[in-house]
Amino acid sequence: MEENFKVIENYLMVRMPEEVDHHKSGYISKTADDYIMKEGVGNIVFDFEDTRFMDSSGIGIIIGRYKKISYFGGRVFAINTDARIRKTLMICGLHKVIEIME
Amino acid sequence: METKQKIIYERKDQSGAEIDGALHTALSGAAGGVDEGMKNEMEMTFDAVSENEAFARMAVAAFVMPLDPTVEELSDIKTSVSEAVTNCIIHGYDEEYRQISQADGVGRIHMRCVTQGDVLCLEIRDEGKGITDISQAMEPMFTTKPQEERSGMGFSFMEAFMDRLEVASRPGCGTVVMMEKKLGVLRWEDEE
Numbered sequence: 001m002e003e004n005f006k007v008i009e010n011y012l013m014v015r016m017p018e019e020v021d022h023h024k025s026g027y028i029s030k031t032a033d034d035y036i037m038k039e040g041v042g043n044i045v046f047d048f049e050d051t052r053f054m055d056s057s058g059i060g061i062i063i064g065r066y067k068k069i070s071y072f073g074g075r076v077f078a079i080n081t082d083a084r085i086r087k088t089l090m091i092c093g094l095h096k097v098i099e100i101m102e
Numbered sequence: 103m104e105t106k107q108k109i110i111y112e113r114k115d116q117s118g119a120e121i122d123g124a125l126h127t128a129l130s131g132a133a134g135g136v137d138e139g140m141k142n143e144m145e146m147t148f149d150a151v152s153e154n155e156a157f158a159r160m161a162v163a164a165f166v167m168p169l170d171p172t173v174e175e176l177s178d179i180k181t182s183v184s185e186a187v188t189n190c191i192i193h194g195y196d197e198e199y200r201q202i203s204q205a206d207g208v209g210r211i212h213m214r215c216v217t218q219g220d221v222l223c224l225e226i227r228d229e230g231k232g233i234t235d236i237s238q239a240m241e242p243m244f245t246t247k248p249q250e251e252r253s254g255m256g257f258s259f260m261e262a263f264m265d266r267l268e269v270a271s272r273p274g275c276g277t278v279v280m281m282e283k284k285l286g287v288l289r290w291e292d293e294e
Contacts, residue, residue, distance in 0.1 A: 021152075022191070054181075055184040055185055056253045057252075057253075060251040060252050063253055
């Protein structure tokens with residue numbers, strides 16, 4: 001699963017799994033935090049290309065990382081989001097604090 | 103949906119029955135009146151471990167397949183099941199509960215699905231610690247576990263994605279979540 005995390009310049013790229021739920025969220029949050037601390041990246045990008053399912057645990061992952069990263073002025077991106085994931089993010093109002101791209 | 107909701111409340115008031123029986127009552131009430139299509143029922147019990155979250159939503163998705171749901175409807179159902187089951191695992195049977203009850207091993211989650219015609223009724227129940235203030239628990243962004251990065255959106259999602267949501271709980275006894283969704287409502291309009 002480590003290959004799903006990649007640092008490109010000042011960005012941490014996180015490739016989200018096919019199904020984002022509570023079972024997977026702990027590992028993703030913890031590993032992302034390790035990278036943020038270790039590599040000192042400023043921004044974080046969540047790539048939803050493979051994701052076919054996400055519940056509120058995914059929102060928890062993003063909000064948690066957003067709180068850490070934005071403290072130092074970093075930005076959070078969600079890319080390759082399908083209509084469903086965009087809807088889920090927007091119900092929570094996340095489109096106001098992070099960049100959502102198709 | 104209006105009428106169905108009414109039936110449930112009326113029945114509950116008349117009989118004073120436990121809320122757990124409301125779903126069943128509503129369905130038998132519906133069946134007694136006009137013919138609302140085929141009835142099908144499924145019940146399962148599984149361990150309250152996070153590995154089973156995926157299993158639970160897949161099982162419900164497979165069960166509703168004969169109703170020919172749209173991709174959107176299927177996602178709505180899967181998300182709602184996932185939220186309810188996750189709640190049982192991280193809140194119903196949390197560390198605090200295990201210490202108080204001194205229960206050994208993991209708790210169990212009971213799930214019941216009934217389809218009547220094109221309506222899906224879901225009942226997800228745990229025998230965990232229960233909720234003291236249900237209306238507070240259902241507020242968006244409210245969570246008792248911010249340190250675990252819970253978004254507090256579980257009940258809000260269930261409300262947004264299903265047609266009806268009802269929660270009953272007794273501290274120390276457990277919680278039951280009942281949801282209802284009519285399929286085939288936005289078949290054309292909602293398709294992108």
